[in-house]
Amino acid sequence: MSESNPFRAEGEWLKCQFHAHSLCSDGELPPDSLADAYYHRGFDVLTISDHWVMTKVDGPHGLLVIPGAELGVDPVGGPMSPEFLAIGIDEVTETPNGDPVNWYEFASSSFKTFATFDDGHAYVREQGGATILCHPSWSGLPQEAVFAAKALDGVEVWNASSHRENDRGDSSYVWDLAFDADITFAPCGTDDSHYPTFDVDDAWTMVRAPERTREAVVEALRAGHTYASNGPVVHDVERDGDAIEASFSPARDVWLHSGWQDGLGLSAGARGRRDGAEILQRDVRGLITHARFRPPDDVEAERRTSRWWRLVIEDEYGRRAWTNLV
Numbered sequence: 001m002s003e004s005n006p007f008r009a010e011g012e013w014l015k016c017q018f019h020a021h022s023l024c025s026d027g028e029l030p031p032d033s034l035a036d037a038y039y040h041r042g043f044d045v046l047t048i049s050d051h052w053v054m055t056k057v058d059g060p061h062g063l064l065v066i067p068g069a070e071l072g073v074d075p076v077g078g079p080m081s082p083e084f085l086a087i088g089i090d091e092v093t094e095t096p097n098g099d100p101v102n103w104y105e106f107a108s109s110s111f112k113t114f115a116t117f118d119d120g121h122a123y124v125r126e127q128g129g130a131t132i133l134c135h136p137s138w139s140g141l142p143q144e145a146v147f148a149a150k151a152l153d154g155v156e157v158w159n160a161s162s163h164r165e166n167d168r169g170d171s172s173y174v175w176d177l178a179f180d181a182d183i184t185f186a187p188c189g190t191d192d193s194h195y196p197t198f199d200v201d202d203a204w205t206m207v208r209a210p211e212r213t214r215e216a217v218v219e220a221l222r223a224g225h226t227y228a229s230n231g232p233v234v235h236d237v238e239r240d241g242d243a244i245e246a247s248f249s250p251a252r253d254v255w256l257h258s259g260w261q262d263g264l265g266l267s268a269g270a271r272g273r274r275d276g277a278e279i280l281q282r283d284v285r286g287l288i289t290h291a292r293f294r295p296p297d298d299v300e301a302e303r304r305t306s307r308w309w310r311l312v313i314e315d316e317y318g319r320r321a322w323t324n325l326v
C-alpha cells in the first residue's frame with residue numbers, strides 16, 4: 001500500500017457501496033432495483049456483492065457498477081469462516097481450493113471457501129480486483145485470522161448490517177491490531193444490505209479516485225485512498241511533523257488514536273481531555289469543524305512520531321467517520 005495522504009491524492013471523492021446483496025444470493029431485491037436504490041441515495045459507485053455468484057447489472061445513468069462478490073476462506077483459529085469482498089472481478093470459480101466440509105447451500109446461492117486468505121486474494125488480484133476483510137467483529141475473528149488476512153487491501157471498520165443485527169458493527173479494534181502488526185488496511189464502511197431498502201445508505205466508503213472508472217476505484221482502494229463513514233464528511237487531513245490538523249462536517253467529538261504501545265489518544269471533544277488538542281473552528285451551534293492535534297510538550301520524542309495515527313469524528317447523533325494518516 002502506498003503511503004500517501006488520500007486527501008492530497010489526485011481526483012475527487014466518490015461515495016461507494018461495496019457490500020450489498022440481491023436476490024441472486026440472500027438479498028430480497030432484484031439487482032436492478034438494488035442499483036436504483038443506491039442511485040437515488042446519491043451513490044457514485046456500487047458493487048453488488050452476492051455470495052459466491054457474479055451478479056451483473058447495468059447501473060442507472062451516473063452510477064458506476066463494479067462487479068464483485070463476497071467470498072470466504074476456511075476457518076483460521078476460530079469456528080467461523082472469515083469472509084472478504086472481491087471488488088472488480090468478472091468471474092467466481094465454482095471450485096475454490098478450500099475444504100468442502102465448510103461449504104453449504106443457502107438462499108439462492110452457496111457458501112464456499114478458499115484454503116487461505118492469500119489464495120483468495122491472489123485469485124482476485126489475477127482478475128485485477130481489490131479485497132476487503134468483512135465484518136471481523138461479527139465473524140468473531142481472532143487475532144490470528146486478522147493477521148492471516150494481511151494481504152487484503154481493506155477492512156470493514158464499520159458494517160451497518162452487523163450493527164443492526166447484533167451490535168457488532170464496529171471493528172476498529174481489529175484495525176488497530178493490524179496497524180500494530182504493521183498491516184495497513186484501507187478503512188471501509190458498508191451497508192451489507194439485504195432488505196427492501198430500509199438498510200440502504202447507512203454506511204459507505206469514500207474513495208478518492210482520479211477517474212470514475214472501475215480501474216481507478218480499484219487502484220485507489222489498493223492505495224488506501226479511502227475513509228469510512230456512517231454520517232460525517234471529512235474535508236481535509238494534513239500532517240505536519242508531529243502535528244495533525246483536520247476539518248470536517250460539524251462534530252461533537254474528535255479523537256486521535258495511535259499505537260497501543262505509543263499510548264497516545266487525544267480528544268478535541270467537549271467531554272474529553274484537551275491536552276494536545278486544539279479546537280480551531282466551531283460552527284454557529286458550537287460544534288467542532290476544524291481541530292489540531294499535537295502531543296503535549298512533555299511527551300518523549302519517540303512517541304511523538306507514532307508508527308500510525310487514525311482519526312474518529314463523531315457528530316451530534318453519534319454517527320462516525322474513520323480515517324487514517326500515514
Ligand SMILES: [Zn+2]
Pocket residue numbers: 019021070192
Ligand atoms: Zn454480506
